Amino acid sequence: MEASIRGYAELILETNVFAGMLMFYLRCDHFKLLVDELRSFVSIVIRDFQPTFVRRNLVELNLQLHKYTMFYCLYMCGVCTVYCIIPLWSNYSGYMADQNNGTTFEFVQYLEQSFYWLDNRTSLLGYCVSTVIMIPLMYLCAYTGTVKVVAVFNTIKYCQSVLRIVVMQLEHLKTLPNTRNQTKALSDVHQLHQRTLRCAELLELVLQPLLLMQFVLCILIWCTMMLYFSVSGLSVKFINMFLLFLFVSIETFGYCYLGTQLSQEQSINVGQALYDCSWSDFDGETRRSLAFMILRTQCRVGLTAAKFRLVDMEQFGAVW
DSSP: OHHHHHHHHHHHHHHHHHHHHHHHHHTHHHHHHHHHHHHHHHHHHTSTTSOHHHHHHHHHHHHHHHHHHHHHHHHHHHHHHHHHHHHHHHHHHHHHHHHHHTOOOOOOOSSSSOBTTBOTTTOHHHHHHHHHHHHHHHHHHHHHHHHHHHHHHHHHHHHHHHHHHHHHHHHHGGGSSSHHHHHHHHHHHHHHHHHHHHHHHHHHHHHHHHHHHHHHHHHHHHHHHHHHHHHOOSSHHHHHHHHHHHHHHHHHHHHHHHHHHHHHIIIIIIHHHHHTSOGGGSOHHHHHHHHHHHHHHTSOOOOBSTTSSBOSHHHHHHHO
């Protein structure tokens, strides 16, 4: 029973990694449009007449994302190395002990599947051949999962950051000397806000199928792994399954956390900044434009699992 549960959990995990990457690739056209929209936004806000704090904010964002990306890559490399090394050490020590006792040793496998015609469970030669092939495949799986997670996390963070830049531009209006300059600057902010909403719309289109599959498979993985933890004792297989459980949980938590931040940036921060920008001092046309922008912030922007559910911390808590 233990082997069957572990086999199903591993199959679901591999489906989540490779099929998730496929879902991301199938939305490549929308992703290219999103990248172009972000580039257009950045090209506007880094012009010479724009405030310098915007350019400084973007530089700090890039440095921060680079640091987090490097940390996550090193973390995944370490987890994959531990996942590969622990069974090797356990099998070596167990095999040497059983050789001294004259008994047959059964090797711990990376995946609970037979390896074609080879006897990789009791034969040393079969186990060595399967291990030489399986270790690169484990790193390939970790690499694919890392690329998917880093690409999605960074894209969400960039979309959140362009909304924050809109908030910063609105706060900058208070420092302008007269209403005329404020009106002109507000017209530019209105265009930037439209671009950010377009970015959020494209982001949702890109991630809808990926997030739906993530939540469905994540629930299945959690259920099967919890069942495995309840029937299995502490062993090498238990540790490896826990590492897989940790990988899936961190990925799902990251999607929900960033989805919550994206929604709050648009619905709360942008709306509050619009209301605080002395709207009563502007002419009628500008006040109408501001009213439409405030009305738009009341429509929640965020990530959805194919429009079935919002992807946020509330949903993560309900699933968990």
